[in-house]
Amino acid sequence: MFKIARHGAATIAAPVLVSFLVCLSLASALIPTPALAQNGFLQSLDFDGDGIVTIEEAMASRNSQFPGGDLDGDEYLNATEFDALLQATRARFTDLGQKYQPHQASPGRIDAFTFSDSDADGVISRQEYFRSSARFARSLDRDGDGTISPGDVTH
Numbered sequence: 001m002f003k004i005a006r007h008g009a010a011t012i013a014a015p016v017l018v019s020f021l022v023c024l025s026l027a028s029a030l031i032p033t034p035a036l037a038q039n040g041f042l043q044s045l046d047f048d049g050d051g052i053v054t055i056e057e058a059m060a061s062r063n064s065q066f067p068g069g070d071l072d073g074d075e076y077l078n079a080t081e082f083d084a085l086l087q088a089t090r091a092r093f094t095d096l097g098q099k100y101q102p103h104q105a106s107p108g109r110i111d112a113f114t115f116s117d118s119d120a121d122g123v124i125s126r127q128e129y130f131r132s133s134a135r136f137a138r139s140l141d142r143d144g145d146g147t148i149s150p151g152d153v154t155h
Contacts, residue, residue, distance in 0.1 A: 041093060042150065053148040058137035059130070065089065066129050076123035082113050 045053045045061045069077055069085035077085065116124045116132040124132075142152040 041153065042148065044092070045148065055134075055137045055141055055146060055148065058140060058148055059133045062133040062136060063130050066126055076125055077116075077129065078123050079113055082116070082124060086112060 042053050045058045047057045047060055065085060066077070069081050071081050071084070113124070116128055118128050118131065140148045140152055
């Protein structure tokens, strides 16, 4: 489970750079080689099966996880629900042949729950989750062409 620590306005107003680095480190940890990226991770994001993963598809893939993570049906993810969803996602990517190695957050960085809980109320609403999905998906498109290719996620 994530520990939630609130330390005033600095925690609430985390810079966009921090969010980019969190998403980027997650993507890097999940995708060790181009072959695995194409055959596992990227295919899991390709909703229409056309071999091209758009930012919108990556967002939709992550967003589709919210209802299953909301175990009590209150339209919010608490820290326990979010942690279970994160662990299930890691297990799914492991099943796809991805390797994940947990990393401790560096000083001054925030954990994934705090990153997604943008209003710092202790729960993640559907809207907050969707916003973090959008940031995550955009961070994967390193060359800015609107699609996520093996080259984007392996460099």
